[in-house]
Amino acid sequence: MADNDRGAPVLSLSAMGKDYAAPVLDGVSLELRAGEVLALTGENGAGKSTLSKIVCGLVQPTRGGMLLDGRPFAPASRRDAERLGVRMVMQELGLVTTLSVAENLLLDRLPHKSGWIRRATLHELAERQLAKIGLDGIDPATPVARLGIGQQQMVEIARNLQDDTRVLVLDEPTAMLTPRETAHLFEQIELLKLRGVAIVYVSHRLEELQRIADRVAVLRDGRLVDVRAMAGVRESELVQRMVGREVHEHEGRERRVAGPVLLSARGIGRAQVVRDVDIELRAGEIMGLAGLVGSGRTELVRLLFGADRADRGEVVLHDGTPAAQPVQHARKGWRSPMQAIRAGIGLVTEDRKSQGLLLSQPIRVNATLSDLGAISHAGWLRRAKERQIARRLVELLRIRSRSIEQPVSTLSGGNQQKVVFARWLHRECKVLLLDEPTRGVDVGARADLYAELDRMTDAGKALLMVSSDLRELMAMCDRIGVMSAGRLVAVFERGEWTEQSLLAAAFSDASGRVPGSPADSASAAPAPTSADA
Structure with a gap:
């Protein structure tokens, strides 16, 4: 891209508005410039997704207008927008899970001859597309249903990295990605910037915005309240502009005083996915669960809730007295989620939309x-x-x-x-299991949820919290267990852990042995604010 083209407006929005029963977007005017990343942030419900969907033809505006390269732009559908080089990677995956990775990547342009798909060509093109985002180890013939949710997100991103893209909207693109996958995505974003692509990056992860964005636009209650250069902007400033109120941090909290054991598992396991885990959940505390992709965190939570059947071990519900007398045994775990619910156990699932x-x-x-x-x-x-x-x-x-x-x-x-x-x-569950409870949740809503978790522990509930964000676990939890290769390899008390020690445990083998020194393990981990989950 020529130097004199850098920064030229690619897409201009003028007084955009959208009404349903009430206005959800009102008078938003923005310019998207060639070769830059514009961060779009705000609380959930601020209008970010509505604005993004208007740009990409998924929603029709009530008022306002748009210009693409100086010409009127009013796409009637997503296909209309894509024909003009405006694409969107949505937070809700749009993949056809019964088709292969290759078929999903090239669904609208399958190579064919005489009505027959040319499979060799299809897989060759798919491999090139996957290599762009570091997924060259995936077989293009693999059905999407067999991929993890993070890999599915990367396939969705790869599908939209086309050579003719002028505007690319990324809606919470890293919500389900590991740090390694996120690093590959950021590399692609830098390449797209060099090609002059205008990128809208929608995210609640403020540390990511500071790494990748050139400018930031803040929406609140459907209105644009701030647009500024990202350099030098503090997180606290953005939070204040987003929520319009003070948000209390949980860093440096005192350890809660734990009560008696409410739930314990002994030797609970399922094949090689969860391997003979012993765990206790105590009244009035939050226990965190960290680990790498495939470490068995979600699978352990599902066993404790009866969503999957264990093939060994037991789960015991206790009476909540200091003696922690058992009141209900579940040999090989609960038979079903209903049995767990009746015992006083709840589950906030990793995927709220489908589960x-x-x-x-x-x-x-x-x-x-x-x-x-x-x-x-x-x-x-x-x-x-x-x-x-x-x-x-x-x-x-x-x-x-x-x-x-x-x-x-x-x-x-x-x-x-x-x-x-x-x-x-x-x-009014006694025990609540939380699998990625704040994924895709803005800072204001997250603060509300944290406050509710505090109220629950004050009321004597026992909480188990799985999170990919180590900072979240360190801020909220009283103990943090680390899973590796299906085993619970370490449990840290508040005051004992560091980010380095948690990552070292996550990278250990199933026996808890860390390859090399802890320092080496930690330095090998990619930019850790998350446990690579």
């Missing part, structure tokens, strides 16, 4: 689904009671919505996550 919510149903139904007995009598649903409970939960968790009748599919990611939390608050 945690009934997307087409309203907030009212989703928030009360875990305990229908509390809102029914003699087999009949008590609608007034259901509405009363739902309204209380919406108010308690500050769920931003038009009403309790709003379908959860229309809520922002952070508010959807709050609805999942509401379900288990309604159930």
